[in-house]
Amino acid sequence: MKPIARTITFAAIVTVAVVGFIALKSVGSSAPVNALRPSDPTVLAAGQRIYAERCASCHGAQLEGQPDWQSRGADDLLPAPPHDATGHTWHHRDELLFRITKFGMAKAINMPDYKSSMPIYEGVLSDEEIVAVLSWIKSRWPTSVRAKHDQFNAQP
Numbered sequence: 203m204k205p206i207a208r209t210i211t212f213a214a215i216v217t218v219a220v221v222g223f224i225a226l227k228s229v230g231s232s233a234p235v236n237a238l239r240p241s242d243p244t245v246l247a248a249g250q251r252i253y254a255e256r257c258a259s260c261h262g263a264q265l266e267g268q269p270d271w272q273s274r275g276a277d278d279l280l281p282a283p284p285h286d287a288t289g290h291t292w293h294h295r296d297e298l299l300f301r302i303t304k305f306g307m308a309k310a311i312n313m314p315d316y317k318s319s320m321p322i323y324e325g326v327l328s329d330e331e332i333v334a335v336l337s338w339i340k341s342r343w344p345t346s347v348r349a350k351h352d353q354f355n356a357q358p
């Protein structure tokens with residue numbers, strides 16, 4: 203091979219490698235930042251602890267929610283809904299669940315006047331802790347419900 207041909211071949215190989223690397227990186231970084239990780243044992247251990255400490259008092263130790271959760275109480279606020287398969291938590295994509303937990307209902311649904319007993323966890327739980335507790339909740343859903351939730355997340 204002539205030196206010039208060798209240089210061109212080498213340049214071509216480097217180009218392919220660099221383009222491939224960039225393409226792979228951009229695929230990797232397109233995974234949503236706050237995606238739930240219901241199959242990661244370390245995440246789930248943290249999530250279970252956080253749930254017991256921070257969420258169970260309202261949403262129930264077994265994720266069962268408060269009684270008659272679909273009717274507003276005397277204070278005109280909704281009781282805490284279940285997080286198990288009987289509730290509607292699993293109808294919401296990862297990002298909305300994250301936003302509800304971090305920023306509260308009013309901000310998450312973009313209705314500034316919406317009044318809710320759901321606390322705001324910004325400044326209380328880190329983003330990783332929010333992902334952990336929501337991942338633990340998801341890990342408790344039956345396989346079929348988890349699969350449907352995966353489908354919601356995959357929709358554009």
Ligand code: HEC
Nearest residue numbers: 256257260280281282283290291299302303318319320321
């Ligand atoms: C003081 C009681 C209380 C605590 C503690 C609480 N929540 Fe809630 N949560 C609520 C109420 C009430 C609602 C329903 C809000 C509404 O629609 O007005 C709710 C709603 C939610 C929703 C939306 C569910 C849906 O189907 O739309 C998510 C997600 C949620 N909570 C997550 C959490 C997590 C995670 C924790 C613990 C880190 C937590 N909550 C702690 C009272 C609470």
